[in-house]
Amino acid sequence: MKGVKELxxxxxxxxxxxxxxxxxxxxxxxxxxxxxxxxLSSRPYASAIRKMIAQVTRVAPENASPLLAVxxxxxxECLIVIAxxxxxxxxxxxxIFRKAHKYLREREAAGVKMEVYTFxxxxxxxxxxxxxxxxxxxxxxxxxxxxxxVAGIMGSLVxxxxxxxxxxVSVLYTWFKSxxxxxxxxxxxxxxxxxxxEGEREGVGEDAEAASGESxxxxxxxxxxxxxxxxxxxxxxxxxxGILESLASEYAAxxxxxxxxxxxxxxxxxxxxxxxxxxxxxxxxxxxLDIVAGAEAQAG
Amino acid sequence: xxxxSFRLEIVTPEKVVFDGNVESVQVPASDGFMGVLPNHAPLxxxxxxxxxxxxxxxxxxxxxxxxxxxxxxxxxHAKILANAGERAEDIDxxxxxxxxxxxxxxxxEHGKLEGLPIDMIRAEFALQRALWRLRIGTKRAGR
Numbered sequence: 001m002k003g004v005k006e007l008x009x010x011x012x013x014x015x016x017x018x019x020x021x022x023x024x025x026x027x028x029x030x031x032x033x034x035x036x037x038x039x040l041s042s043r044p045y046a047s048a049i050r051k052m053i054a055q056v057t058r059v060a061p062e063n064a065s066p067l068l069a070v071x072x073x074x075x076x077e078c079l080i081v082i083a084x085x086x087x088x089x090x091x092x093x094x095x096i097f098r099k100a101h102k103y104l105r106e107r108e109a110a111g112v113k114m115e116v117y118t119f120x121x122x123x124x125x126x127x128x129x130x131x132x133x134x135x136x137x138x139x140x141x142x143x144x145x146x147x148x149x150v151a152g153i154m155g156s157l158v159x160x161x162x163x164x165x166x167x168x169v170s171v172l173y174t175w176f177k178s179x180x181x182x183x184x185x186x187x188x189x190x191x192x193x194x195x196x197x198e199g200e201r202e203g204v205g206e207d208a209e210a211a212s213g214e215s216x217x218x219x220x221x222x223x224x225x226x227x228x229x230x231x232x233x234x235x236x237x238x239x240x241x242g243i244l245e246s247l248a249s250e251y252a253a254x255x256x257x258x259x260x261x262x263x264x265x266x267x268x269x270x271x272x273x274x275x276x277x278x279x280x281x282x283x284x285x286x287x288x289l290d291i292v293a294g295a296e297a298q299a300g
Numbered sequence: 301x302x303x304x305s306f307r308l309e310i311v312t313p314e315k316v317v318f319d320g321n322v323e324s325v326q327v328p329a330s331d332g333f334m335g336v337l338p339n340h341a342p343l344x345x346x347x348x349x350x351x352x353x354x355x356x357x358x359x360x361x362x363x364x365x366x367x368x369x370x371x372x373x374x375x376x377h378a379k380i381l382a383n384a385g386e387r388a389e390d391i392d393x394x395x396x397x398x399x400x401x402x403x404x405x406x407x408x409e410h411g412k413l414e415g416l417p418i419d420m421i422r423a424e425f426a427l428q429r430a431l432w433r434l435r436i437g438t439k440r441a442g443r
Contacts, residue, residue: 042313042314044309045311048379052344052372052381216342217342217343217344217374218343219343219344220334220343221331225346
């Protein structure tokens with residue numbers, strides 16, 4: 001049995017850690033609510049733009065936009081990986097990186113030269129460590145990235161694509177299903193696939209149904225002109241939405257991780273308190289025995 | 301079947317600005333203002349910066365400003381997708397004025413340098429947006 005003193009010190013340090021983790025849990029919970037709202041309120045726009053594209057591409061002549069053309073051969077591909085700035089959020093970052101790493105290997109095995117564009121400091125650090133070919137890092141903190149910054153980055157990737165430097169662009173982020181469930185998702189961005197827009201995400205049905213309506217639209221000024229505006233906008237929005245989803249997931253993951261840590265601290269301090277009380281009791285019993293033995297010796 | 305009103309949604313990446321039944325709506329299309337009434341033929345149009353005026357089903361008029369986007373009309377359901385949008389009553393006139401001044405200063409600077417066309421376009425765009433917000437914001441205040 002450990003000494004009473006050591007047990008007391010451990011109990012205190014566990015109590016302190018518990019204080020920290022439970023505060024972090026609360027903070028993450030509050031942030032999660034805000035970020036969840038942000039992620040969810042961006043969805044109507046994203047889905048509306050997707051439906052619009054599906055309709056325009058149906059009537060637009062083939063090759064209406066170079067972004068729709070499928071390249072003959074993919075030599076270079078850019079993978080955008082969105083992760084967190086910080087850790088302490090369970091397996092959140094690890095899950096994304098595992099999936100990224102696997103995809104990179106698969107593609108390289110297929111003879112494609114892979115480049116990475118990172119969002120989030122953890123992401124930048126990881127790909128630096130595994131010596132991936134990094135095309136660029138978005139150095140802003142993920143939480144503070146504005147739409148315009150994202151649009152700029154997407155714009156430069158689109159330029160790279162149009163100039164033929166890369167033939168494919170995909171994005172990997174964590175999709176926020178709910179406060180307790182989120183999963184890494186790989187979504188193709190370029191070449192633009194108007195129909196299969198949601199990638200691996202569930203709930204694509206509503207889009208397909210809505211797009212099958214009337215198709216004899218009046219296009220002002222012309223399908224080509226609308227596509228020229230609509231496609232880049234949709235790409236920007238998808239990247240931005242990916243960041244919002246990832247942020248909401250990150251805080252959900254952090255909240256859960258911190259809750260687990262707090263619970264674990266509770267369990268541990270309960271066990272240690274028990275042990276501490278036992279040790280204390282044993283001490284008192286020992287002292288009593290000494291006194292009684294001493295008294296008896298004197299009387300005898 | 302002739303409906304008297306139709307559903308209008310105005311959506312931006314950040315939020316849904318408006319969602320309700322309206323009798324008519326006027327939007328800034330890329331080549332001039334355009335009005336939409338109930339039972340309009342299916343339409344897709346490019347929009348630029350400008351005011352959106354809405355006559356709600358109850359008869360109330362409403363003003364909004366949008367920046368760049370698209371309008372889609374089908375089956376008495378109109379949808380405006382805009383980069384940004386604000387209701388007249390939410391416009392902060394002071395902030396819009398500051399934005400206009402900033403944009404003007406930027407344009408002046410670039411006017412001399414004669415380079416960086418993208419910054420110039422951006423400044424001009426910001427100015428346009430700020431001016432529309434101002435115009436609509438003060439209109440509401442003067443009422």
